Amino acid sequence: MDVYALIYNDPADLSCQAEILSRPACSYLVTLAKAFGCQKVYLAGQACSSLDVPALETDFSGEPSLFSQVEGAEQGLVFFESLPALTRGTLGKLMEQSCGLLTNENHHPMALYAPWDVLQRLSGRRITLVDELRALGPMLTEVSLSPEDGCAIQNGLDVYRCQELLRQRINRAHMEAGVIIVDPTTTHISPDALVESGSLIMPGCFIYGHSHIEATAKVGPNAMIVDSVIGCGASVNSSQVIESTIGAQTTVGPYAYIRPGCDVGEKVRIGDFVELKKAKIGTGTKIAHLSYLGDIELGERCNVGGGVIVVNYDGKKKYKTIVGDDSFIGCNVNLISPVHLGDDTYISAGSTITDDVPSEALAIARARQVNKEEWVRRRREKGLL
Numbered sequence: 001m002d003v004y005a006l007i008y009n010d011p012a013d014l015s016c017q018a019e020i021l022s023r024p025a026c027s028y029l030v031t032l033a034k035a036f037g038c039q040k041v042y043l044a045g046q047a048c049s050s051l052d053v054p055a056l057e058t059d060f061s062g063e064p065s066l067f068s069q070v071e072g073a074e075q076g077l078v079f080f081e082s083l084p085a086l087t088r089g090t091l092g093k094l095m096e097q098s099c100g101l102l103t104n105e106n107h108h109p110m111a112l113y114a115p116w117d118v119l120q121r122l123s124g125r126r127i128t129l130v131d132e133l134r135a136l137g138p139m140l141t142e143v144s145l146s147p148e149d150g151c152a153i154q155n156g157l158d159v160y161r162c163q164e165l166l167r168q169r170i171n172r173a174h175m176e177a178g179v180i181i182v183d184p185t186t187t188h189i190s191p192d193a194l195v196e197s198g199s200l201i202m203p204g205c206f207i208y209g210h211s212h213i214e215a216t217a218k219v220g221p222n223a224m225i226v227d228s229v230i231g232c233g234a235s236v237n238s239s240q241v242i243e244s245t246i247g248a249q250t251t252v253g254p255y256a257y258i259r260p261g262c263d264v265g266e267k268v269r270i271g272d273f274v275e276l277k278k279a280k281i282g283t284g285t286k287i288a289h290l291s292y293l294g295d296i297e298l299g300e301r302c303n304v305g306g307g308v309i310v311v312n313y314d315g316k317k318k319y320k321t322i323v324g325d326d327s328f329i330g331c332n333v334n335l336i337s338p339v340h341l342g343d344d345t346y347i348s349a350g351s352t353i354t355d356d357v358p359s360e361a362l363a364i365a366r367a368r369q370v371n372k373e374e375w376v377r378r379r380r381e382k383g384l385l
Helices: 027-035 088-095 126-134 156-176 375-381
Strands: 003-009 040-045 075-079 100-103 109-115 141-144 206-208 224-226 240-242 269-281 286-298 309-311 321-323 334-336
Touching: 003 027, 027 040, 027 088, 088 100, 088 109, 088 141, 109 126
Parallel strands: 003 040, 003 075, 100 141, 206 224, 224 240, 269 286, 286 309, 286 321, 309 334
Antiparallel strands: 075 109, 100 109
8 A cells, every 4th residue: 555654844844944853853753754654755845854755835825726737656655744753653543543633731732644545635734724634534544642742842842852752762662772871861862873782971972864873983072973983992081073974993082073074094193173064084193282194195004193184275265285104293393285204204393394205214393492591681782772
């Protein structure tokens, strides 16, 4: 039996703009409808750019009828309100009926499951919806929302209530599967995230998008992970990792910022106040603190001193720097991209490197120190100090 789902997504509603645990509020009903075997799912009104779901154009005036725009369905599942926390159990009860109406505690219609020919009798207008449904008469079986189903989103408080239900539900499932969550009340995990058994989630963490936390990894406290992979045994402390990969046994933070496009190898140390952007970091490399490395490929077993800056932007274009294995970059070095440093190179502290450095070379690019002996005494004798 072909079952189509239709989800009202009125741009005038807060639910159309709201996100819950990094996902659009309407996406939860899309996922639930597909899980219950709906062959096609449509949004009525506003399209959602992050969802591969077609939208039916309507101003909800009833002209033309929403249900006349779709052909081929035998049964229809229509959500008149956004219900992101709706449980599988309640939806299952609704879809057991030949013609079922889901209502809230005030008997306001939330969703309808009915033959498509019944739906085609409805205009789709919200202002006449209740009367139209009542006209269907005794053929409707009413199913009520439970407290676990949350509520329709009408305001910011409703967004919070639904988020809390979903957050608790997701955290409980992870803990039952072997994830250690130290403080579930401050842990927010996207339903799309994969958190493996044996990983440790400290307080104040946000794990969003399609992130993957591998076994024995430690996230937090106070970390944000978005669409990223954190490898086995890796640690991310008080830092942000966005659209990047962190290798096994690597430590990040505190206060590091890993921007999109980074591939950090195994057993790497990314210390405090380090920012990476489109950086590939080799195994065993250390970037201890206070550095910016953007558009760089850094080899294995390198050491990057404090205050190192990759100058990758000339005001118009961005350029890439490549550093070979076993290189040592001293403190307060500027690498003016594009430059290529060979394997086992040493860069003297305070240097500004503008040219390539061959393997096993020492590069010094700074003014020579001059000591003027007794300069202070002479200046004082002349009254100049």
